[in-house]
Amino acid sequence: MIVSISWRNVWRNKLRSFVIIMAITVGLVGGVFTVAVYNGMSEQKLRTAIDTQTAHLQIHARGFQKNKDIRLYIKQPENILSAIQEQQDVEGVATRLIATGMAATSTSNAGVQLNGIIPEQERRVSTIYQFVREGDYFESGKKNQILISSKTAKKLKLKLRSKVIITLQDINGQIVGAAFRVGGIFKTTHSLFDEGNVFVKKQDLERVLGAGSTINEIALRMKSIGQVEKLLQNFESKFDDQELDIQSWREIQPELAYINDATWQINFLILIIILLALAFGILNTMLMAIFERVKEIGVLMAVGMNRFKIFTMIVLETVFLSLTGAFVGLGVSALLVRKTNSSGINLSRFTEGLESWGLGNVIYPQLEAHFYLNIAAMVVVTALLSSIYPALKALKLNPVDAIHG
Amino acid sequence: MSIIKLINIDKTYNPDTIPVHALSDLNLEFKQGEFTAIVGPSGCGKTTLLNIIGGLDQPTSGKVIIDGTDLSTLDRGQLIDFRLQNIGFVFQDYSLLPVLTARENTEFIMQLQKQPKKKIKERVVTLLREVGLEDKLNVYPTKLSGGQQQRVAVARALASKPKFVLADEPTANLDSHSTSDLLDIMLKLNREENITFIFSTHDQRVIDKARRIIMLEDGKIAKPELVKQEVI
Numbered sequence: 001m002i003v004s005i006s007w008r009n010v011w012r013n014k015l016r017s018f019v020i021i022m023a024i025t026v027g028l029v030g031g032v033f034t035v036a037v038y039n040g041m042s043e044q045k046l047r048t049a050i051d052t053q054t055a056h057l058q059i060h061a062r063g064f065q066k067n068k069d070i071r072l073y074i075k076q077p078e079n080i081l082s083a084i085q086e087q088q089d090v091e092g093v094a095t096r097l098i099a100t101g102m103a104a105t106s107t108s109n110a111g112v113q114l115n116g117i118i119p120e121q122e123r124r125v126s127t128i129y130q131f132v133r134e135g136d137y138f139e140s141g142k143k144n145q146i147l148i149s150s151k152t153a154k155k156l157k158l159k160l161r162s163k164v165i166i167t168l169q170d171i172n173g174q175i176v177g178a179a180f181r182v183g184g185i186f187k188t189t190h191s192l193f194d195e196g197n198v199f200v201k202k203q204d205l206e207r208v209l210g211a212g213s214t215i216n217e218i219a220l221r222m223k224s225i226g227q228v229e230k231l232l233q234n235f236e237s238k239f240d241d242q243e244l245d246i247q248s249w250r251e252i253q254p255e256l257a258y259i260n261d262a263t264w265q266i267n268f269l270i271l272i273i274i275l276l277a278l279a280f281g282i283l284n285t286m287l288m289a290i291f292e293r294v295k296e297i298g299v300l301m302a303v304g305m306n307r308f309k310i311f312t313m314i315v316l317e318t319v320f321l322s323l324t325g326a327f328v329g330l331g332v333s334a335l336l337v338r339k340t341n342s343s344g345i346n347l348s349r350f351t352e353g354l355e356s357w358g359l360g361n362v363i364y365p366q367l368e369a370h371f372y373l374n375i376a377a378m379v380v381v382t383a384l385l386s387s388i389y390p391a392l393k394a395l396k397l398n399p400v401d402a403i404h405g
Numbered sequence: 406m407s408i409i410k411l412i413n414i415d416k417t418y419n420p421d422t423i424p425v426h427a428l429s430d431l432n433l434e435f436k437q438g439e440f441t442a443i444v445g446p447s448g449c450g451k452t453t454l455l456n457i458i459g460g461l462d463q464p465t466s467g468k469v470i471i472d473g474t475d476l477s478t479l480d481r482g483q484l485i486d487f488r489l490q491n492i493g494f495v496f497q498d499y500s501l502l503p504v505l506t507a508r509e510n511t512e513f514i515m516q517l518q519k520q521p522k523k524k525i526k527e528r529v530v531t532l533l534r535e536v537g538l539e540d541k542l543n544v545y546p547t548k549l550s551g552g553q554q555q556r557v558a559v560a561r562a563l564a565s566k567p568k569f570v571l572a573d574e575p576t577a578n579l580d581s582h583s584t585s586d587l588l589d590i591m592l593k594l595n596r597e598e599n600i601t602f603i604f605s606t607h608d609q610r611v612i613d614k615a616r617r618i619i620m621l622e623d624g625k626i627a628k629p630e631l632v633k634q635e636v637i
Contacts, residue, residue: 001509001512004509005504012504303488304485304490304514399461404452
């Protein structure tokens with residue numbers, strides 16, 4: 001009966017209940033959607049970085065990441081590659097030769113990182129080929145083709161089939177130069193990455209450097225991001241005796257890992273702030289409800305309803321009111337997130353800012369199902385906390401004073 | 406045998422500021438099955454007396470003993486439980502829960518007593534039939550007339566099988582027809598179930614039907630009590 005009374009009490013003053021339910025709805029929709037957008041951005045940034053830059057795991061000769069010295073190459077890479085072949089969880093592996101140099105045209109020059117790749121391997125590890133806007137991804141089969149970003153093309157005033165001179169140090173430390181022809185122009189969603197990286201075929205770079213078959217980076221893509229740490233530990237112990245740096249995407253881009261880890265904390269903070277504001281609204285509504293029913297509560301005490309039951313009745317009423325708002329709010333939020341997740345939110349007006357952050361101009365808000373349950377639980381906790389003061393206020397009523405006003 | 410004993414009851418409001426003596430040195434006893442009206446002008450202490458008998462208010466001094474239990478020995482929680490088990494209340498403005506139907510309002514007290522569902526169902530139907538509302542079981546108070554609401558209130562007060570019922574001006578908001586109906590119902594229940602009824606009232610129609618009349622004036626019994634042999 002207490003449950004029934006509490007539920008029906010919610011609907012006694014329909015306008016007041018409607019107002020607070022709407023407040024909860026609007027608050028939750030705002031909060032949940034903000035969180036979903038932030039999640040979408042965070043996920044997109046992480047995915048783009050892994051897809052185009054870091055892969056899931058990278059293996060280098062010790063010290064290479066710091067110095068980018070091509071003489072620090074991986075010794076006996078075939079042992080490592082055969083160990084990788086045995087791993088069921090690895091989706092793709094790419095061997096790379098990386099060097100830094102200067103790209104120059106008749107009008108301008110720029111410092112770049114030359115990524116010597118094997119395109120067939122690379123397609124299973126990186127999605128750079130999907131970002132090619134002009135030309136192709138080394139599909140012509142010609143020698144000394146170079147894939148540059150549209151940003152670099154603009155800076156060096158290059159077009160498709162333009163010639164660019166690359167100057168760099170060879171394996172013996174001698175300065176060497178080579179002419180490459182622009183075979184493709186790409187544009188990812190990360191302008192800083194685009195600015196600093198060009199791609200050439202590994203065999204072309206090896207020829208220029210006089211390096212023979214040299215590998216100074218092995219990049220791995222796993223079937224799932226959750227398998228990275230396990231494989232990392234496995235390889236660290238397996239290749240402990242070799243001079244290698246084996247790093248997951250977390251170590252390669254720690255700021256990315258931080259953003260990923262901090263996402264749930266930021267989400268939690270956003271929701272806490274919104275629920276805190278809602279708590280005062282709920283508290284106010286329940287106080288009004290109690291003051292309106294002072295006489296009725298006095299009568300209930302007089303006829304024998306004990307303090308625990310009165311307390312329970314008010315707490316339940318608050319929870320029902322809040323959960324109704326949560327139900328509506330989360331329902332609307334889920335629909336909104338679902339809709340925008342499939343259509344995306346076009347923020348092309350802010351392209352420049354977003355790209356400097358490694359984001360595309362279309363954001364896809366997203367939330368996992370358990371998040372909605374967590375919010376519902378947080379609303380219940382908020383309702384419980386908000387109900388305590390009005391319930392205690394009711395318990396302090398003296399039946400005689402309450403009945404006779 | 407007395408079921409209610411009031412011994413040297415004093416009640417003073419605002420004792421530390423401007424004292425108002427509501428009841429002074431009052432000694433009263435009520436026996437099982439009485440149908441008693443407490444009458445007197447406004448402010449004479451009728452409602453205060455009922456509140457003290459009902460354990461809703463404490464006397465400044467004196468003792469209230471109900472069926473051997475001294476109410477002053479009970480804490481707040483025990484008093485609530487004591488009222489639930491022993492006392493029925495009827496209020497001037499009916500005070501039904503608007504979110505419950507006539508049937509639910511009546512069975513509410515029995516549910517608080519944790520009585521078996523079957524027993525609750527049977528008694529509620531019986532009581533609402535006795536007060537003439539068997540066709541209004543599932544009707545909400547707002548859809549009932551004042552007289553009908555007060556009849557539900559009487560059924561609610563009796564549902565828990567209390568030792569006595571305290572009714573504070575129960576007919577004050579009723580027309581003469583509804584008052585007559587209500588009094589007939591209460592008298593019938595008083596006779597058939599031997600339940601003690603104690604009213605505070607101004608209403609001559611209630612006074613006429615009471616078997617015992619206690620007149621209060623300035624917190625004291627003003628005249629010798631009138632005890633009738635038969636109800637007219």
